[in-house]
Amino acid sequence: MTSTEVRSDQRRTRRKESRPNELLEAALEVFVERGFAATRLEDVASRAGVSKGTLYLYFKNKEELFKAVVRNGILPVIEKAEGLVGQFRGSASELLRSVVKGIWSNVGGTLLSGIPKLIIAESGNFPELAQFYYEEVICRGLAVMQGILRRGMQQGEFRTIDAEPTARAMMGPVLLMMLWQHSFQSFENEPLRAERYFDSYLTLVLDGLQRPALQERLP
Amino acid sequence: MTSTEVRSDQRRTRRKESRPNELLEAALEVFVERGFAATRLEDVASRAGVSKGTLYLYFKNKEELFKAVVRNGILPVIEKAEGLVGQFRGSASELLRSVVKGIWSNVGGTLLSGIPKLIIAESGNFPELAQFYYEEVICRGLAVMQGILRRGMQQGEFRTIDAEPTARAMMGPVLLMMLWQHSFQSFENEPLRAERYFDSYLTLVLDGLQRPALQERLP
DNA sequence: TTTTAATGACTATCCAGTCAGTCATTAGTG
């Protein structure tokens, strides 16, 4: 069961600069596969092509390693997303489409999608970390989404809706797809068709289910 | 850090009948708080007002206890939901509303909402359990949702949409809210307004974002 | 030759799972 994958063939080479990132990458993989408690630091080290002692040269302990993985993986992404929204010119619908697809291609489809899973799983044991994630990622992510909705309403493009809970609801399908890959994808026959899923999702959200003719509520 | 909450004051009372349920309830609580690996069976036992040895009289080991918690918590709920949909008379929109609200009041708002969190967190360590959940809960849940969508399309009430991915996307906000409670609720100032959230979600899904006048795609 | 990155054997701790013994309950007896 022990992982023996190794990243660098040469043992005992001195590579102070690149070790932290190699360890963080290996740690993300193992944490996502096994969860925090079940992850053995020896596995993380060997996956990074290094011994356990070396890991402790770069990270104080397991908990600090975990925190570093999360911070390192997530912060750049949210910053990138905020920048992208600020400079966008075009309809709110288009913006919504490209933000959703951007999240998917930068996070969802990569190993980074394991981080939300980690946070959710370990929120009970690391409330401090969950709070960090809540403040630094979720709040900012929701703000981005609310911004899109408000922009659409101001331009007369969107109906008048309650932006705050709607923004939240709109993150649901995106999160679901991230978690899906890690937890259930392997039981399905077909590969994940993320394209089709997100097209359906965006159509649903933009057009709604009810036919225009029936827009007035039924008796 | 050790939990000392006790459910029955009298030590050494013989209550063979009620022990399993008391243990399952305590185990659900602790598993949800801590995750599988970090849960100590001694905590589960003491929370059920019983010693660790007693726990082993009723459950073979930690893994079996975990499985029993999941099966015990989830199966009745999905069966109930299926029955409810079969007998419903009324518009698809109404059915959708009552199914979503039913899920929330039977699962989301209760401790049972911790089970999806458990499954997601432990899917790597218990693929067998994740598969059980996938087949017995998710597939059946998605089938229910697809049934509603197809019924709506047949009755001419809904647009023509791709039922399979749409059903999936529609479960996203529900799952999100369940996970939210357990992972982030405690960091918010206001209490969770589930009512408002689900109203916004259902409005979004039924009516869509775009204003009727702009139903034709923008240039 | 000196410095320090890297190693891996070692220790300390934690906890799942066991089992010999305890005692509340109840069936049996006078």
Place this chain on the structure above:
DNA sequence: CACTAATGACTGACTGGATAGTCATTAAAA
């Protein structure tokens, strides 16, 4: 009804295995 014997639900100290974290030693680089 009172008293005792038999039962089995319950207990908790103990063991074995696993692994987080340490540190004396090794060897690559400067």
